Amino acid sequence: MSKPLSDHDRKKQISVRGLAGVENVAELKLAFNRHLHFTLVKDRNVASKRDYYFALANTVRDHLVGRWIRTQQYYYEKDPKRVYYISLEFYMGRTLQNTMVNLALENACDEAVYQLGLDMEELEDMEEDAGLGNGGLGRLAACFLDSMASLGLAAYGYGIRYEFGIFNQKIVNGWQVEEADDWLRYGNPWEKARPEYMRPVRFYGRTEHTPDGVKWVDTQVVLALPYDTPIPGYRNNIVNTMRLWSAKAPCDFNLKDFNVGGYIQAVLDRNLCENISRVLYPNDNFFEGKELRLKQEYFVVAATLQDIVRRFKASKFGSREIVRTDFAYLPNKVAIQLNDTHPAMAIPELMRVLVDEEKLDWDKAWDVCVRTCAYTNHTVLPEALERWPIDLFQHLLPRHLEIIFEINRRFLQYVASKFPGDNDRLRRMSLIEEGGCKKVNMAHLCIVGSHAVNGVARIHSEILIATLFKDFYELDPHKFQNKTNGITPRRWLVMCNPGLAEVIAERIGEEFVRDLDQLKKLLKFINDDAFIRDIAKIKQENKLKFAVHLEEHYKVKINPQSMFDFQVKRIHEYKRQLLNCLHMITYYNRIKKEPNKHWTPRTIMVGGKAAPGYHTAKMIIRLITAIGEVVNHDPVIGDRLKIIFLENYRVTLAEKAIPSADLSEQISTAGTEASGTGNMKFMLNGALTIGTMDGANVEMAEEAGEKNLFIFGMRVEDVDAMDAGKGYHASEYYNRIPELKQAMDQIAGGFFSHKQPDLFKELVDLLMHHDRFKVFADYEAYIKCQDKVNELYKNPKEWTKMVIHNIAGCGKFSSDRTISQYAREIWGVEPSLEKIPAPDEQLK
Numbered sequence: 129m130s131k132p133l134s135d136h137d138r139k140k141q142i143s144v145r146g147l148a149g150v151e152n153v154a155e156l157k158l159a160f161n162r163h164l165h166f167t168l169v170k171d172r173n174v175a176s177k178r179d180y181y182f183a184l185a186n187t188v189r190d191h192l193v194g195r196w197i198r199t200q201q202y203y204y205e206k207d208p209k210r211v212y213y214i215s216l217e218f219y220m221g222r223t224l225q226n227t228m229v230n231l232a233l234e235n236a237c238d239e240a241v242y243q244l245g246l247d248m249e250e251l252e253d254m255e256e257d258a259g260l261g262n263g264g265l266g267r268l269a270a271c272f273l274d275s276m277a278s279l280g281l282a283a284y285g286y287g288i289r290y291e292f293g294i295f296n297q298k299i300v301n302g303w304q305v306e307e308a309d310d311w312l313r314y315g316n317p318w319e320k321a322r323p324e325y326m327r328p329v330r331f332y333g334r335t336e337h338t339p340d341g342v343k344w345v346d347t348q349v350v351l352a353l354p355y356d357t358p359i360p361g362y363r364n365n366i367v368n369t370m371r372l373w374s375a376k377a378p379c380d381f382n383l384k385d386f387n388v389g390g391y392i393q394a395v396l397d398r399n400l401c402e403n404i405s406r407v408l409y410p411n412d413n414f415f416e417g418k419e420l421r422l423k424q425e426y427f428v429v430a431a432t433l434q435d436i437v438r439r440f441k442a443s444k445f446g447s448r449e450i451v452r453t454d455f456a457y458l459p460n461k462v463a464i465q466l467n468d469t470h471p472a473m474a475i476p477e478l479m480r481v482l483v484d485e486e487k488l489d490w491d492k493a494w495d496v497c498v499r500t501c502a503y504t505n506h507t508v509l510p511e512a513l514e515r516w517p518i519d520l521f522q523h524l525l526p527r528h529l530e531i532i533f534e535i536n537r538r539f540l541q542y543v544a545s546k547f548p549g550d551n552d553r554l555r556r557m558s559l560i561e562e563g564g565c566k567k568v569n570m571a572h573l574c575i576v577g578s579h580a581v582n583g584v585a586r587i588h589s590e591i592l593i594a595t596l597f598k599d600f601y602e603l604d605p606h607k608f609q610n611k612t613n614g615i616t617p618r619r620w621l622v623m624c625n626p627g628l629a630e631v632i633a634e635r636i637g638e639e640f641v642r643d644l645d646q647l648k649k650l651l652k653f654i655n656d657d658a659f660i661r662d663i664a665k666i667k668q669e670n671k672l673k674f675a676v677h678l679e680e681h682y683k684v685k686i687n688p689q690s691m692f693d694f695q696v697k698r699i700h701e702y703k704r705q706l707l708n709c710l711h712m713i714t715y716y717n718r719i720k721k722e723p724n725k726h727w728t729p730r731t732i733m734v735g736g737k738a739a740p741g742y743h744t745a746k747m748i749i750r751l752i753t754a755i756g757e758v759v760n761h762d763p764v765i766g767d768r769l770k771i772i773f774l775e776n777y778r779v780t781l782a783e784k785a786i787p788s789a790d791l792s793e794q795i796s797t798a799g800t801e802a803s804g805t806g807n808m809k810f811m812l813n814g815a816l817t818i819g820t821m822d823g824a825n826v827e828m829a830e831e832a833g834e835k836n837l838f839i840f841g842m843r844v845e846d847v848d849a850m851d852a853g854k855g856y857h858a859s860e861y862y863n864r865i866p867e868l869k870q871a872m873d874q875i876a877g878g879f880f881s882h883k884q885p886d887l888f889k890e891l892v893d894l895l896m897h898h899d900r901f902k903v904f905a906d907y908e909a910y911i912k913c914q915d916k917v918n919e920l921y922k923n924p925k926e927w928t929k930m931v932i933h934n935i936a937g938c939g940k941f942s943s944d945r946t947i948s949q950y951a952r953e954i955w956g957v958e959p960s961l962e963k964i965p966a967p968d969e970q971l972k
Contacts, residue, residue: 168183186317256313258311263412302757322355328351329350419524501579539557647936671790686770710871801825808828818913
């Protein structure tokens with residue numbers, strides 16, 4: 129057998145990484161040294177690893193610039209319909225390697241860095257994650273940007289340039305501790321500030337109704353300063369823009385009316401308005417009705433709409449001289465997609481611009497608004513739905529509240545004409561929720577103000593029209609669609625798992641990177657022993673690599689022959705990390721009871737952040753670390769079971785962990801996880817799924833064949849039937865199932881917390897008496913299903929064949945497919961796989 133290739137040698141022969149031409153490599157080395165000297169002002173004697181990273185990042189960025197300028201010029205010439213994806217979150221992770229992949233520079237850069245005597249992975253590890261998101265919603269936006277560029281759409285991502293992203297998580301004595309994520313501390317080589325496009329955003333004040341229309345006066349101004357980040361498509365020479373706004377105080381802030389001697393204080397108070405873009409709210413699937421958050425939501429929307437209107441008016445239209453002024457034409461040139469209700473203020477703000485500033489009459493403006501906007505819903509959990517108190521609105525955005533009242537008045541008039549005398553329906557559908565404190569229901573505003581509303585997996589979209597949005601569906605069924613989420617195969621296969629990408633490319637060519645449906649062709653090799661061996665070998669290499677990473681960073685030794693069982697996602701009751709805990713304890717008890725039996729060895733890894741104010745989620749983390757403390761130090765267990773809590777789970781850790789996974793835990797209560805996208809990443813990287821029929825798991829089972837997933841537990845119908853019938857009573861399961869009782873008694877009795885026997889009293893109380901997510905109801909089915917997982921793992925060949933079925937069934941879950949559907953069915957634009965000429969070629 130030939131000796132295994134070093135990483136460096138393997139990279140050299142991988143086709144999907146692009147060719148390393150001699151001229152190419154020489155040019156990159158030259159540019160690298162030039163940046164080290166002229167940009168960083170260092171020589172090789174004093175340069176640090178970080179300096180080398182910045183030199184490389186700037187070198188790679190140089191290759192984006194020409195394409196970026198050329199792309200924007202191309203859009204100006206062609207004047208296509210533009211797509212504006214507005215999101216409060218873009219969870220981008222690192223940019224360097226993704227840019228090299230999409231520009232086919234990876235091999236050349238590897239070779240250049242190698243010849244310079246540096247280690248590519250060490251340099252890549254210097255980059256900070258851009259953690260401007262909480263979880264699925266923010267990461268989806270990032271995948272969408274990659275797909276929109278790769279499909280040649282004239283698209284822009286608009287959001288906020290948070291100075292502090294999602295907190296860094298430290299585990300101290302088993303507890304989560306938060307640390308500020310100062311990701312911009314050393315500068316960000318990928319962004320370009322654009323002060324020339326700074327825009328004013330107004331708050332507070334009052335409205336005046338005059339003969340020339342409504343005036344919003346006595347407002348406070350905050351400036352929105354844009355920072356642009358290039359978004360390269362996959363090898364098509366297109367580079368789109370993500371524009372993130374930062375808040376700046378105007379120069380005269382607090383100075384026009386300051387009292388004598390207040391100058392210093394006035395300058396210090398500039399911080400107050402610049403706080404708008406200071407920090408990302410760290411809640412996932414939870415609404416916190418704070419004034420600062422509403423300010424953030426309006427800030428991004430007001431700045432973005434000014435940009436949209438400016439670009440609409442100035443775009444080439446026949447000739448450079450003519451400026452577009454007819455807003456009836458806006459929906460033909462602009463599509464606005466609202467990523468959840470967070471940017472819902474785009475609807476009243478667009479109405480304000482059209483009616484108050486551009487002087488359109490209401491009906492014309494409303495028609496333009498509805499045809500331009502579309503809304504994506506991301507959750508059915510009631511605690512996540514945004515409902516803003518009216519008095520906060522009145523204070524902060526008085527004109528917008530008037531506009532919302534008028535939208536509501538006309539809407540309810542329309543509903544009454546369709547359903548005469550149905551007052552209860554009017555109450556349910558109103559944008560204003562009556563009660564103790566009147567509130568604006570932002571989801572209702574989004575539905576009424578949009579021409580399309582979509583859920584993010586088929587089952588989720590079905591639940592929306594049957595429950596949450598039933599009344600709106602009955603009024604306007606054509607508005608409601610499904611767009612099942614997807615992930616970009618560039619980051620989530622080619623970049624994070626080059627070994628797997630290569631064995632796939634050897635069998636079916638490279639086109640799958642652009643057209644993931646081609647993975648179906650792998651079914652031809654389902655009985656090919658060499659292919660089965662290759663897939664298993666890549667998995668084993670990835671497991672060894674991750675085991676080394678864990679040893680280096682967490683000082684834990686794990687058994688690479690064990691099954692790597694992952695549950696990584698935000699910590700939340702509905703995601704049921706507690707069900708996973710009950711399996712850990714049950715498996716531990718079984719090994720203790722029969723230590724001489726042949727047990728399938730497992731390393732169970734759980735990762736994810738808990739919102740800082742979510743006490744239960746923090747207790748769940750403490751329980752996992754407590755179980756680990758007992759299990760990992762029990763000599764009877766040895767290396768047959770290890771429990772690891774993965775600290776500070778983030779995009780970059782996901783890229784290392786997911787390729788090493790054998791088993792993916794997707795075990796939310798049926799009807800609660802809108803889609804999930806981690807599930808898709810694991811499937812694409814050769815893990816098998818144990819999960820409920822929830823979110824996109826349903827469609828994964830359909831694509832790969834249900835027999836190729838480990839599906840268990842109640843379906844949505846079963847949950848509904850239980851709620852409608854006798855209800856859920858935890859004690860029935862506790863009293864009927866001995867292993868469940870044993871596990872719960874251990875948690876309650878201090879077996880996992882000797883020093884504080886009642887440490888988990890609240891969790892026990894929650895599970896026994898007010899568990900909305902019915903953990904015990906699925907316990908038995910889950911344990912039985914885990915037994916089936918253990919059995920199959922003992923047969924590596926059959927396991928790997930099931931893995932191949934899963935990889936082959938992944939095509940649907942590319943974000944390219946998702947974005948193509950948004951483009952055709954919502955935005956009215958046609959995706960294209962054609963390349964535009966590179967900067968050194970002539971524009972056709």
